[in-house]
Amino acid sequence: MKLIECPRDAMQGIPxxxxxxxxxxxINQLAHVGFDTIDFGSFVSPKAIPQMRDTAEVLELLDLHDTESKLLAIVANVRGAEDALQFEEIDYLGFPLSISETFQKRNTNASITEALKTVEEIQNxxxxxxxxLVTYLSMGFGNPYGDPYSPELVAEFVEKLDExxxxxxSLSDTIGSASPALITELFEVQIPSFPHIEFGAHLHSRKEDxxxxxxxGVxxxxxxxxxxxxxxGGCPMAKDDLVGNMATEQMIETLEGLGYDLGLNKAELQEAMKLTSFVFDQ
Structure with missing residues (x-):
């Protein structure tokens, strides 16, 4: 079982x-907890995401000697990928490919066809x-724009990415609309169909869900x-402050309740929890 902690997603919308x-x-504190991967920053236009304009500077201040956590950086185009690939410390690049044409244009200023070409270039x-390369299928559980959506369409995108x-x-619920039934349906279809692909869940949710x-998903x-x-964190499109990222501490409690040993340092986790109020109460 892999937990990916996403301070980048948590921070990026803070004005x-x-x-x-x-x-x-x-991020250094998070690295001591024992998460598999830390989604720590992004190499995107500072005009689009001002909060992430210092990702390279943040990277220089990270102490990664005593951690096995890997680093992931989000990119939105080939130029951003080239910037990220200069850093040996970064293990994964993440690219947001949307099933919704409207959201793809809003998010990366490109059509889905153009975005797929970008994925191919970045993959190479x-x-x-x-x-x-971690490809996020954003709006993977539906969209608010009236764009086409179906589980079959998700499968078509996965097949293209497999090629x-x-x-x-990572199937991404950008607006927190995924029901448990739909989550189960998508993963039950995709995981057996593409056993050589590692599927992840990047979900947004109210805490009670x-x-x-x-x-x-499990x-x-x-x-x-x-x-x-x-x-x-969360998506500005959701227009609901309560729909943020999945709360990691709740995921840990649920997964441990299901019998998973996540190998986390609970003392370091508590220290990280204490830091959140200082980091995010800006």
Missing amino acids: NFIDTAIKAAY RCEVKGKA LGIKII VSAKVKA EAGCTRFDGALNGF
Whole structure:
């Protein structure tokens, strides 16, 4: 079972700039907890996401010597990928590919067809550099724009990504609309159909729904979950402040209740929880 902690997603929508040193201190603390991967920053336009304009500077302040946690950075185009690939410390690049044409244009200023070409180019560059590309299928559980959506459409996107050699695909519920039944349905279909692909769940949720969504994913065979401590973050499109990222501490409680040993340092986790109020109360 892999937990991916996402301070980048938690921070990116905060309007007041969080000091670079504070970001780095928080990520360093997270690195001591024992998460499989930390989604720590993004190499995107500072005009689009001002909060992430210091990702390279944050990286310079990270102390990664005593941690096995890997680092993931989000990119939105080939230029961002090239910037991220310069850093040996980064293990994964993440790219948001949307099933919704409207959201793809809003998120990366490109059509789905153009975005798929970008995925192919980034995948090729990652292979040369020995990195892995995580492709997020955003709006993977539906969209609010009236764009076409169905589980069959999700399968078509997965097949296209498989043809490009993508090995990690994270189904993303950008607006917190996924029901446990739909979560189970998607993973029960995709995981057996593409056993060579690692499927993850990047879900947004109200806190009271986190446990049911995690259980739905686990029952369908998902072993990779993204979250953020205290459920910070979320998509501005949701227009609901209560729909943030999946609260990591709740996911931990649920997964341990199901019998999983996550290998986390609980003392370091408590220290990270204490830091959240300082980091996010800006």
